[in-house]
Amino acid sequence: MIVGILDRFPKLAFSAWRGRSSHSIHNWRRSCPLIAVSFACGWIAWSGHVLALPIAVLFPALWAMSPSRLTALLVSAGYFLAASRGLPQGVANFYAADLWPGLLLWAAASLSFSCVHAAFWKGQPEGKSPGEGRTGMAMAARYQVAATLMGLPPLGITGWAHPLTATGVLFPEWGWWGLVAMTASLAMMTSRYWPAVAIVLGGFWLWSAASWTSPDIPEGWKGVDLEQGEKLGRDGSLAYHRDLIATVRAAAGEKPRFIVLPESALGFWTPTVARLWSQGLRGSELTVIAGAAVIDPGGYDNVMVAVSAEEAQILYRERMPVPVSMWQPWRAWAGQGDGARANLLGNPVMEIGGQKIAALICYEQLLLWPVLQSMLHSPTAIVAPGNGWWTAGTSIVAIQDASVTAWAKLFGLPVVTAFNT
Known part of the structure; x- marks a missing residue:
């Protein structure tokens, strides 16, 4: 009996192998x-x-x-x-x-x-x-x-x-x-x-x-796209800010009350920069919403600020900066903390001019949870700035714009964007 089993074993093994092999080939064909x-x-x-x-x-x-x-x-x-x-x-x-x-x-x-x-x-x-x-x-x-x-x-x-x-x-x-x-x-x-x-x-x-139509732009708002590449926000000189103020005033025309500039447009946000912009906007009713960075010994916040002739304030701190390039939590764990902070579930909307605005800075436009968290607070519009100079040769900025457009259409909200490329 044992001899018979041993004689049949090669045939049984070959049959099993062939079955598995055939099954595997069938799976890979599917x-x-x-x-x-x-x-x-x-x-x-x-x-x-x-x-x-x-x-x-x-x-x-x-x-x-x-x-x-x-x-x-x-x-x-x-x-x-x-x-x-x-x-x-x-x-x-x-x-x-x-x-x-x-x-x-x-x-x-x-x-x-x-x-x-x-x-x-x-x-x-x-x-x-x-x-x-x-x-x-x-x-x-x-x-x-x-x-x-x-x-x-x-x-x-x-x-x-x-x-x-x-x-x-x-x-x-x-x-x-x-x-x-x-x-x-x-x-x-x-x-x-x-x-x-x-x-x-x-x-x-x-x-x-x-029947597709693009979302409306909020009444009284205007986004200003820039083409300054990687230089945006890295030049803190007086001449840079004066040129940017001139660009804003020229783009405003007569109707807009709120001008949106791209992420990082104002560079480091300091009292000096705030005073410079307030002075530059004197004689107008404009309020500029722009990206900036607020630095302290523990790192920095990627923010959106509002500045007018009367006042300047921080409106929004980014909930999710770009991982690796901006958000580097491991550096904080190592005591080096000089990366961007993630204010994960903080400030889902910003309030300005009696309106609740959903803010989505750059990377947040690619994710699901920031926009849904903002929508829970019934905003009246979406403001979506970005700094996409590093995406040259890719469709990343176009994907961000498509995502924001889709969310704005779902909730029937007007949207204003401002990108630097």
């Missing part, structure tokens, strides 16, 4: 198209065109169709890497270095997104399609948990390219109900009903695109 389509989905959705954002709703379906956890990881990574493809070039521009640091940061930033989605992926029973039976309900719930984790701190600090950003394109002016509808739709995209859901969302998309 996986490769999913990964490729997910990559294309991330690339197109996050190309900087606001009407392309709804392509991102395909990601949950592709994730749910993955035949294995490894495929779910690669599908998630493909989507995220394609969506954030401008990061390597941007980092190279910022540090005046080659592409390698940017490539490493790009890969590292994708880990939280792809690992979270891979961790919450659940396999389908053999012979059943994604979303069938109780497994489908579990899949929807698991996707919602992954999406929530990537939308809120701490993982949400790098939660770029969130599909919920497309809500304003599909459901303009629906407000929180639109967010509920989009959340339910994304969950259903992981079920066996995803083709029907995709068709319905496609109908909303076509209707929205046919």
Whole structure:
């Protein structure tokens, strides 16, 4: 008997190996198209065109169709890497270095997104399609948990390219109900009903695109874009500020009361700079909202200030500066604390002229939680400045603008932007 088993063992082993090999080949034949389509989905959705954002709703379906956890990881990574493809070039521009640091940061930033989605992926029973039976309900719930984790701190600090950003394109002016509808739709995209859901969302998309208009600019407000590159805010000379004041007065014309300048436009915010600007605005009713940095021995705050002929004040402290280049918490832990502070859940709105304004500085425009936190306070407008000189050769600024536009359309709010390139 033992001899018989030993004689048959090579045949049994070969049969098992062939079965596994055949199964593995079958899985990879299914996986490769999913990964490729997910990559294309991330690339197109996050190309900087606001009407392309709804392509991102395909990601949950592709994730749910993955035949294995490894495929779910690669599908998630493909989507995220394609969506954030401008990061390597941007980092190279910022540090005046080659592409390698940017490539490493790009890969590292994708880990939280792809690992979270891979961790919450659940396999389908053999012979059943994604979303069938109780497994489908579990899949929807698991996707919602992954999406929530990537939308809120701490993982949400790098939660770029969130599909919920497309809500304003599909459901303009629906407000929180639109967010509920989009959340339910994304969950259903992981079920066996995803083709029907995709068709319905496609109908909303076509209707929205046919009647699309850009958000209004708040009455009495104007954003002034600058083209000073990396010099912006680094020249603290009297001549620099006088030139900028002249630019503001020339751009104001007769109607605007509030002029918005880009992030970091005023450089270091000091009493001397405040007095200089107040003096420069005498004889006008203008109030200038501009980016600046407030420095102390423990680091600095990236802020928005309001200055007029009568007064100057800090309106807003950035909740989430750019990780690594600005926000470097490890330096504070080492006692070196000279990076930007993250005021994570502080000052979601700023009040000026009797209005509550949602402020989103640069990097915050790419994330989910800062805008949703601001919307909880029922603002009357969105102000979104940025300093995008380091994004030359990428679509990062266009993506920021598309994201802000989508959120403004969802809540029916006017928006004013001001960027330096």
